[in-house]
Amino acid sequence: MFKQHPLKRAVSMVAVLVLGLGLLAGACGEGDEPLLIYSGRGEELVGPLIDEFRESSGLEVEVRYAGSTELAANLLEEGSGTEADVFLAQDPASLGLAAPLMATLPSDVIDAVPSRFRDRGHRWVGVSGRIRTVIYDRDQVQVSDLPASIDDLLNPLWTGMIGLAPTNGSFLAFVAAMILDRGEAATLEWLKELAALDPLDYPKNSPIVAAADAGEVGLGLVNHYYLLRLQAEGGGRRAANHFLSAGDPGSLVMPSGVGVLSGSEQSEDAHSFIEFLLSEAAQRYFAEQTYEYPLAAGVRPAASLPPIDSIPTPRIDLSDLHTALERATDLVAEAGLL
Numbered sequence: 001m002f003k004q005h006p007l008k009r010a011v012s013m014v015a016v017l018v019l020g021l022g023l024l025a026g027a028c029g030e031g032d033e034p035l036l037i038y039s040g041r042g043e044e045l046v047g048p049l050i051d052e053f054r055e056s057s058g059l060e061v062e063v064r065y066a067g068s069t070e071l072a073a074n075l076l077e078e079g080s081g082t083e084a085d086v087f088l089a090q091d092p093a094s095l096g097l098a099a100p101l102m103a104t105l106p107s108d109v110i111d112a113v114p115s116r117f118r119d120r121g122h123r124w125v126g127v128s129g130r131i132r133t134v135i136y137d138r139d140q141v142q143v144s145d146l147p148a149s150i151d152d153l154l155n156p157l158w159t160g161m162i163g164l165a166p167t168n169g170s171f172l173a174f175v176a177a178m179i180l181d182r183g184e185a186a187t188l189e190w191l192k193e194l195a196a197l198d199p200l201d202y203p204k205n206s207p208i209v210a211a212a213d214a215g216e217v218g219l220g221l222v223n224h225y226y227l228l229r230l231q232a233e234g235g236g237r238r239a240a241n242h243f244l245s246a247g248d249p250g251s252l253v254m255p256s257g258v259g260v261l262s263g264s265e266q267s268e269d270a271h272s273f274i275e276f277l278l279s280e281a282a283q284r285y286f287a288e289q290t291y292e293y294p295l296a297a298g299v300r301p302a303a304s305l306p307p308i309d310s311i312p313t314p315r316i317d318l319s320d321l322h323t324a325l326e327r328a329t330d331l332v333a334e335a336g337l338l
Helices: 006-021 043-057 068-081 092-101 169-182 184-195 205-213 225-232 267-277 280-288 318-334
Strands: 035-039 061-065 086-089 125-137 162-164 219-223 239-242 253-260
Touching: 035 043, 035 068, 035 267, 043 061, 043 267, 043 280, 068 086, 068 092, 086 092, 086 267, 092 169, 092 253, 092 318, 125 169, 125 205, 125 225, 125 267, 125 280, 162 205, 169 184, 169 219, 169 318, 184 318, 205 219, 205 225, 205 239, 219 225, 225 239, 253 267, 267 280
Parallel strands: 035 061, 035 086, 162 219
Antiparallel strands: 086 253, 125 219, 125 239, 125 253
């Protein structure tokens, strides 16, 4: 495995692979303006990839970083007059909000990814995947007691032991998936029962993982890759990921994805960027540097992860996730978790 810091060696790794494949040879800009990417993924995570695309393609690229939901709202406000060419988001709900402003992607781009990880209208395509999981403290929690479903999390055994990030986009997407899977009434009841267990409130996923590793919480609802990142930094010796087996929203696979704005005057360059994200080089970057699941065929995830097709998931269309996002926030608040 890699000994250097992941982000320090990412650029050189991707550069060798991309140049070897010749994926972007001869790309050229269509106009005088730079390719403008709205990125809901942090610069720490995707900055090295975008830098390599810029260098390998010879294109001028500008990136505006912000939260995925915030950028989706900006796009809706800007409408057809937006200057953005590409929207790169961390979740399908944000992509779905902006989908009406996106152009249909070419079939050869869409077909690189399984249908469940792309918009049914072909306006966005997933590029990497994260699975909802239960992080747990191996010193506090016995393997035999681990939940098989989100309903098992409501056991009084877990009172005061569960870490949550109720304002985090991933948690709200999980709740939105539950609404699509079970309906609003059942989801609200589940949230109220969870709130009755006095869960511990955190601002985002990474502090929950750190808390489980420090023994401050017994369980936490997070995305799988945070533990692997902590382990790559030398921590994560006490915590472990547990993948739920019931096929409910607790094991939701959430792809990050990308689409091209329909008013873009740089559409050819925008498509080149998406092809780059789905290339073997970039998919290996996601697998080996950010510890996400590669979604394009031919690249395996980190050796410590189970195959993505082995994880039972809820039968929902991710293209619809955005339709329940606002209601998910309302229900979380109504249940007393905010």
